[in-house]
């Protein structure tokens with residue numbers, strides 16, 4: 001019987017922890033959504049002029065270009 005009680009208490013504890021986490025996660029999720037929106041910001045490529053997602057850009061000489069190809073052109 002003691003063992004069953006132990007597992008029940010453990011289960012209740014885990015449940016409470018999950019509930020607390022959900023409350024804590026809410027503002028963090030919002031922040032993450034904002035961060036994701038920032039990550040999807042479109043910027044023009046200084047080499048070919050194509051708009052690309054900033055997070056997928058390639059840095060060359062303090063400039064961000066759209067691809068490895070443009071990175072080569074920019075470094076020439």
Ligand SMILES: [Zn+2]
Pocket residue numbers: 045046047048049050065066067070
């Ligand atoms: Zn480009």
